[in-house]
Amino acid sequence: MSNTAEPQTNSMSSRQRCPQGKGLENIEALVRSVEETPDPVPTTIQGTIPTWINGSFLRNGPGKFEFGKDSYTHWFDGMALMHRFHICEGNVTYSSRFLRSDSYVCNSEKNRIVVSEFGTVAMPDPCKNIFARFFSRFQIPKATDNASVNFVKYKGDYYVSTETNYMRRVDPQSLETKEKVDWSKYIAVNSATAHPHYDREGATYNMGNSYGKSGFFYNIIRVPPPEEKAAAAEGSADLTGASVICSIRASEPRKPSYYHSFVMSENYIVFVEQPIKLDLLKFMLYKIQGKSFHKVMTWEPQYDTIFHLVNRHTGQFYNSLCRNLPRRYVLPLTVDGKTPMDQNLVTSSNYKATAKKTKPQEVYMTHEELYDDKLLQYGGLEFPQINYDQHNGRAYRYFYSCGFGHVFSDSLLKMDVHTKELKVWRYPGLYPSEPVFVASPKATEEDDGVILSVIITPREEKSTFLLVLDAKTFTELGRAEVPVNIPYGTHGVFNRMG
Incomplete structure (x- = not known):
């Protein structure tokens, strides 16, 4: 193993010496509620931010966990907070805004949680009489539009998304919330993932599901490139032309698999149907029973893991081929x-x-x-990323990810899939977010560029910073320290300018 950050040497042994529970010192600071920062504020630069980085690093994640006396019980449930690190000529400013979703607005107006989320059930209005509260449990569950997972692009527009049928279009500069977009208005699916893929022509691919009398299906969706955009109202959302290129019947119709993402190469799409199952009967009854959505999911290892292969150009479906580590x-x-x-x-x-x-x-x-025992000390992997612009759908040699030593990520990793060499950035008490690769302007090699990651420091107030690593050597180039608190987030994207 090479190029591990110097203070990492004793971090594992010191954690092992901690009394039970002390290894998560101040972990609650990673998921605390914060205020939005709509006006850009300057950061304090340590080291050097390369002047060729010109654009905005956009991130998404939960940022508000209470309304009145009500609190969310799961990290995923917090209201979406959008972050923008604007990088220009070696300087960085930071701003953030809460997504003005219907969920956020309704919760704010009532000063309590009125929309159920992934792990939290909204209780009936205490002002209603007992009969109204009882019958409210029999209403069809309303899907949340709290799009707190990712920034995505369709036809050149930016959206924030989660795993329901709703997205929100946003302004990537001001982070202003635009209109709510319902996938089902454009295409016959009930949801879509927060992790689409993009081809070199500008088309976007995603997966959604549908179900009815004929069974449960996983659907592969294609949204055409911006040049195929229909004549829509100026500045409005447009998903016209979206189509289902292939439908895959669930191997267990009454217990379809939960999925979060899929794989796309130059010619194929691969969907992995795994034994994390959704019980459809429980899904129909979970609100009546007063349970949250995550109670619908179960791990059932008696079922096979199945790889489904689809030609992404023709939609031809090939029969199935029968701790996160690479x-x-x-x-x-x-x-x-x-x-x-x-x-x-x-x-x-x-x-x-x-x-x-x-x-x-x-x-x-x-x-x-693709690993040896050296990787195991950094736990499992999460948030894997590659040089997406140049190597998505093609062969790649390097991937970057977070290492999860306990509950949250506590390291950044770079792996060479040819040699299995591992490079690590790690400091005790620092919690990195998803690493995003940004290529240098005249890059000739796959790892010629930088890695951007937001680092949370819960031991101190207002000590979050944007980290810039040299992607080739995995050494630190600079930090942009933010003068406000930022909670731990999920995913992001770099929007190159100029």
Whole structure:
């Protein structure tokens, strides 16, 4: 292992010496409510911020966890707070705004939680009589528009999104909340993920689900590029032209899988149907029973993990191929009736993964581990990122992620998937967010650029900073210290300017 930040050396042993529970010192500071900062404020620069970085680092995440006497019981439930780090000529300013979702507005007006979220059930209005409160439990659950997960782009416009059928269009400069967008008004899906993919022509791909008498389906969605944008009202949201290019029937119709993302290459889309199941009967009854949505999900390892392969150009569906750590699977793409049974179809000597045809149009795969024991001390991986602009859908060598030593991320990792070499940035008491890669203007190598990550420091007040790492060496270039408190967030994107 190379290039580990110097103070990391004793951090693991010191944590192990802590009494039980002390390893999470001041962890509540990561999920506290904060005030928005709509007007940009200057930051204090330590080190050097490269002058070629010109744009806005946009991040999203929960930022308000109470209304009146009511508090959310799950981190995911906090009201969406949008953050903007504007970087220009080596200087950085910071601003933030709460998303003015219907959920936020209704909760604010009533000064209590009136819209149920992922892990929190909204209680009936105490001002109603007992009969009105009882029958309110039998109403169809209203999906939240608290889009607190990610910034995404469709047809050149920015939106914030979560995992319901609602998104909100936003201004990426002022962070002003625009109109609410309902996916079901454009296409027959009940939800969409917060993690779409983009091709080189500007089209956006996502996944949503639908269900009815014919079963439960996972749908692959395509939204056309900006140049195909229909004549819509000036400055309004536009998802016209969105289409379902393929529908995949759930292997267990009454227990479809929960999913958060999917994989896209230059020619294929891969959806992994895994044993995290949604019980549809519980889904229909969870509000009546006074339970939150996350109670609908169960881990059921008796079900197989299934890889579904789809040609993203034609929508042709190929039959299924039968602690977060990096693994490599190799999917053979030329399986037909002449392919021999029970023979390893992975012919490259560089890979240890295997794939064998076991039935007509069905392949059983085993994985290759892309890590050794050195990675295990940093826990599992989360928030993986690559040089997306140049290598999405193509071969890549490096990925960047957060290492989770306990509950929240406490390190930043860079892994070489060819050599399995690991580089680490880590300091005790600092909690990094998702690493985002930004290429240098004249980059000729895959890792020529910087990594941006927001670092939370719960031991001190107002000590959050934007970290800039050299992506190649994984050494620190500079910090932009923010004079206001920022809670731990989820995902973000870099919006290059000029």
